[in-house]
Amino acid sequence: MQPAQPPAQTAAELRGKVLYIEDAPMYFELVKALLAPHREVEIIHASTGHEGVKLVRSEQPDFVLLDMHLPDISGLEVVRMLSEDIASRRLRVTILSGDTLSIDIVKAMSLGAFSYLIKPVSAQALEDSLRRALAR
Numbered sequence: 001m002q003p004a005q006p007p008a009q010t011a012a013e014l015r016g017k018v019l020y021i022e023d024a025p026m027y028f029e030l031v032k033a034l035l036a037p038h039r040e041v042e043i044i045h046a047s048t049g050h051e052g053v054k055l056v057r058s059e060q061p062d063f064v065l066l067d068m069h070l071p072d073i074s075g076l077e078v079v080r081m082l083s084e085d086i087a088s089r090r091l092r093v094t095i096l097s098g099d100t101l102s103i104d105i106v107k108a109m110s111l112g113a114f115s116y117l118i119k120p121v122s123a124q125a126l127e128d129s130l131r132r133a134l135a136r
Contacts (some may be wrong), residue, residue, distance in 0.1 A: 013040070014038045014040060014041055014127075014130065014131065014134060015038075015040030015041060015134070016040075016041055016042075016061075016062035016063060016130075016133075016134045017041075017042045017043075017044065017059065017060070017061040017062050017063070018035065018041055018042065018043045018044070018061060018062070018063045018064070018065065018130070019043075019044050019045070019046060019052060019055055019056060019059065019061040019063070019064045019065070020032075020043060020044070020045050020046075020064075020065040020096075021045075021046045021047075021048075021049060021051075021052030021064065021065065021066045021067060021070065021075075021078060022045070022046075022047065022065070022067045022096070023047045023048065023067065023069075023070055023071050024067070027067070027096075027119065028045050030120070030121075031043070031065065031096075031121070031126065034121070034123045034126050034127075035126070035130075038127075038130075041130070044059060044061065047071075048070055048071055048072045048073075049070045049072050049073035049074070049075070049077060049078040049081075050072055050073065052064070052066070052070075052078055053078060053081045053082060056082055056085055056091065057085075060089075061091075062091075062092070062133070062134055063092045063094070063130060063133045063134060064082070064091065064092065064093045064094070065094055065096045066078055066079070066093055066094065066095050066096065066113075067095075067096060067097060068095055068097040068099060068102070068104055068105065068108070069097070069098075074104065075095060075097070075104065075108065076104045076107055076108050076111075079093060079095075079108040079111045079112065079113050080111060083111055083112055086111075086112035086113075087112065092114040092133035092134075093108075093112070093113045093114055094113065094114050094115045094116060094117060094129050094133065095108055095109075095113055095115070095116035095117070096116070096117050096119060096121060097116065097117075097118065097119060098118070098119045099118075100118060114129075114132075114133060115129055115132070117129060
């Protein structure tokens with residue numbers, strides 16, 4: 001009998017830079033707490049869409065979590081502005097929204113968003129999405 005193989009990537013092995021574009025501090029703190037066990041995952045934050053786009057360009061995150069309802073521009077507009085980054089460097093953008101399946105989420109997915117999660121997000125769903133995005 002062969003010994004069981006260890007998982008391909010354990011929690012300690014997850015690594016990368018995550019940008020969370022979210023205007024509600026409570027949701028940012030929740031996601032930060034959910035990612036805390038993953039010490040090799042750095043999380044940065046933007047509270048507006050324009051700030052998020054700037055941080056994508058300057059910080060080069062591996063993964064973006066994006067709220068659809070931002071104070072300055074919509075999450076859909078952020079996806080449009082990041083379409084070149086999504087295509088050229090395979091940036092993974094996951095929508096994190098309280099909306100179940102709005103037309104804006106469908107449009108964002110058609111523009112290249114990687115996936116979407118519904119708020120409040122579970123630790124397992126967030127980790128699974130992050131694992132898929134970082135396992136290029």
